[in-house]
Amino acid sequence: MATVLKAKNARSKRALEKREPKVIENPKTVMLVRGSKTSNIVQQALRDLCALKKPYSISLSKRNELFPFENETPLEFLSLKNDASLFVFGSHSKKRPHSLVFGRIFDHKLFDMFEFHVSHFQSLLELKGQVCASGTKPLLVFSGMSFNQDATFSKLKNLFLDFFNLDNASSVCLSGLQHVISFTVFDSPPSQPSDSASSTDPSISTSDSPQLSLYIRSYFINLEKSGHKEPYVSISPMGPDFNLLLKRYRLPSDDIWKSATRIPKELYFSKTKNVSSDPVGNKLGRVHVGIQNIDKIQTRKVKALKKPRV
Amino acid sequence: MDVTKILEKHALGNKDVHVQKLYPLSFDLGLLAAFDENILGEEITNQEALETKLMQTTRDATQLLINNIFSLPRESTDDGIFANLPKPTSIIPREKPVPKEKPLTRWEKFAKLKGIHKTKKDRMVFDEETGELRPAWGYKGINKKEEEQWLIPLPSNADSSHDVRKSLAKKRKDLMEKNKKRQKRNTEEAAQLDAKKNLSLNPKDKRKQQLKKSLVISKTSTASMGKFDNKVEGEPKVRKQKRKLPSVNRSALDEREINKSILSKLF
Numbered sequence: 001m002a003t004v005l006k007a008k009n010a011r012s013k014r015a016l017e018k019r020e021p022k023v024i025e026n027p028k029t030v031m032l033v034r035g036s037k038t039s040n041i042v043q044q045a046l047r048d049l050c051a052l053k054k055p056y057s058i059s060l061s062k063r064n065e066l067f068p069f070e071n072e073t074p075l076e077f078l079s080l081k082n083d084a085s086l087f088v089f090g091s092h093s094k095k096r097p098h099s100l101v102f103g104r105i106f107d108h109k110l111f112d113m114f115e116f117h118v119s120h121f122q123s124l125l126e127l128k129g130q131v132c133a134s135g136t137k138p139l140l141v142f143s144g145m146s147f148n149q150d151a152t153f154s155k156l157k158n159l160f161l162d163f164f165n166l167d168n169a170s171s172v173c174l175s176g177l178q179h180v181i182s183f184t185v186f187d188s189p190p191s192q193p194s195d196s197a198s199s200t201d202p203s204i205s206t207s208d209s210p211q212l213s214l215y216i217r218s219y220f221i222n223l224e225k226s227g228h229k230e231p232y233v234s235i236s237p238m239g240p241d242f243n244l245l246l247k248r249y250r251l252p253s254d255d256i257w258k259s260a261t262r263i264p265k266e267l268y269f270s271k272t273k274n275v276s277s278d279p280v281g282n283k284l285g286r287v288h289v290g291i292q293n294i295d296k297i298q299t300r301k302v303k304a305l306k307k308p309r310v
Numbered sequence: 311m312d313v314t315k316i317l318e319k320h321a322l323g324n325k326d327v328h329v330q331k332l333y334p335l336s337f338d339l340g341l342l343a344a345f346d347e348n349i350l351g352e353e354i355t356n357q358e359a360l361e362t363k364l365m366q367t368t369r370d371a372t373q374l375l376i377n378n379i380f381s382l383p384r385e386s387t388d389d390g391i392f393a394n395l396p397k398p399t400s401i402i403p404r405e406k407p408v409p410k411e412k413p414l415t416r417w418e419k420f421a422k423l424k425g426i427h428k429t430k431k432d433r434m435v436f437d438e439e440t441g442e443l444r445p446a447w448g449y450k451g452i453n454k455k456e457e458e459q460w461l462i463p464l465p466s467n468a469d470s471s472h473d474v475r476k477s478l479a480k481k482r483k484d485l486m487e488k489n490k491k492r493q494k495r496n497t498e499e500a501a502q503l504d505a506k507k508n509l510s511l512n513p514k515d516k517r518k519q520q521l522k523k524s525l526v527i528s529k530t531s532t533a534s535m536g537k538f539d540n541k542v543e544g545e546p547k548v549r550k551q552k553r554k555l556p557s558v559n560r561s562a563l564d565e566r567e568i569n570k571s572i573l574s575k576l577f
Binding site for chain 1: 372391
């Protein structure tokens with residue numbers, strides 16, 4: 001933050017305290033930003049994503065004239081105002097039709113973002129079937145080798161893990177496992193070297209891999225009795241479904257990544273070495289004794305052991 | 311007795327929860343995520359075939375993920391059965407930087423020295439005279455009790471213009487003023503401390519450091535690694551890193567490993 005805000009009354013003080021950096025952070029909120037021009041597909045996609053992230057989403061549905069890849073400051077401003085660290089920006093133009101930008105913000109500065117072209121979209125409303133309750137924590141499935149091998153896709157995996165991690169819950173209700181989101185990238189054909197389109201800004205990269213689609217599907221989970229401890233899983237399409245093509249993207253620099261992934265001192269647990277406990281509950285310690293200097297040990301004083309005088 | 315029907319029914323209920331995969335999936339149960347790295351093949355253009363393929367792979371992965379979640383330690387509450395999740399293994403960036411440590415105030419420093427622990431004071435105080443709870447300060451606060459009495463005795467040496475009510479209120483206000491002064495002093499001292507810490511961020515010092523750095527680099531850029539260069543006044547001393555050689559009496563196992571690594575480089 002550029003300016004240090006000072007609370008004038010107790011209520012605003014409490015509100016500011018909620019936004020302060022914390023050791024254990026608040027769940028990340030996402031803001032869904034509508035661009036100056038949007039298609040039906042993009043608008044519906046924003047609405048659906050808003051519904052999926054329900055308690056932690058803010059819809060900015062008025063037209064916002066901003067271009068994240070040209071100038072990120074308006075987005076950073078919106079993040080500061082709304083205290084949101086994730087964003088989806090939707091727009092539609094002749095040059096970039098049906099585009100969605102997924103991104104993250106760290107310390108009210110842009111962290112990373114990925115622009116996609118939506119080649120196929122199916123809304124929550126279009127698919128008739130069972131729908132999970134709002135606010136359910138989704139299961140995430142990433143299939144495809146690219147998520148581990150390709151550098152950009154592995155960063156994308158990290159983004160989506162962050163994006164759909166609803167809250168930092170330490171436990172989950174077993175009957176509440178109703179929703180799974182799958183991210184699939186098919187294996188790339190034996191690669192032919194392709195020239196990456198060079199952009200003027202060195203920090204912005206364009207996807208140079210031969211256009212691989214990212215398939216995002218969202219399913220409703222039905223847990224059936226199987227006679228085992230684990231239930232049998234059957235799934236039915238729920239929506240929203242996306243076929244996305246990666247266009248431009250921006251990755252964080254190493255030092256920003258480092259400062260964003262720092263673990264606070266309070267969360268480190270000290271390793272206790274050489275201390276264990278046995279099943280009864282006794283505390284056991286392993287003690288290391290240094291080498292004894294046998295030459296200098298004082299033994300019984302006998303005349304015969306005396307050093308001869310030279 | 312014919313049990314075939316019962317057996318058939320049982321078989322129907324018994325659905326296979328095991329999924330065979332070439333490569334086992336990896337999981338991050340803290341984030342409820344599964345990572346499937348099995349070969350999927352190239353992209354499918356037929357829409358229907360694609361959907362069925364996506365659904366099939368997702369179902370299998372979900373089954374495995376749910377099997378894993380169901381094997382976690384559980385806890386049953388009134389709201390249902392909960393599985394305790396482990397800590398996430400994937401590194402997820404924070405949304406804001408790690409909070410800075412706040413400098414201690416004078417009182418906090420003193421309390422630490424003396425081992426005084428803060429005890430939370432109740433805002434409501436029992437008023438013995440009326441037998442009811444009253445706030446310690448603020449509206450109807452007990453700290454205004456004296457000045458609000460309907461009759462206040464005048465001190466014997468008071469002159470005619472002396473207002474007892476006002477003087478009592480002033481006493482109370484002075485205490486507030488005193489505390490405000492202390493708060494101000496604490497913030498000023500904290501700012502001074504901060505400035506001291508950030509001394510290296512002072513532009514002059516920054517330039518100095520940079521100059522020293524570049525001097526060291528330029529010294530070692532000559533052919534003799536700066537051995538025959540003229541010494542500059544105030545030149546930083548540079549410690550050379552000691553060359554580390556492998557120990558002579560290492561074990562045969564270690565030696566074999568090293569030889570292997572050399573061989574692997576050659577072929």
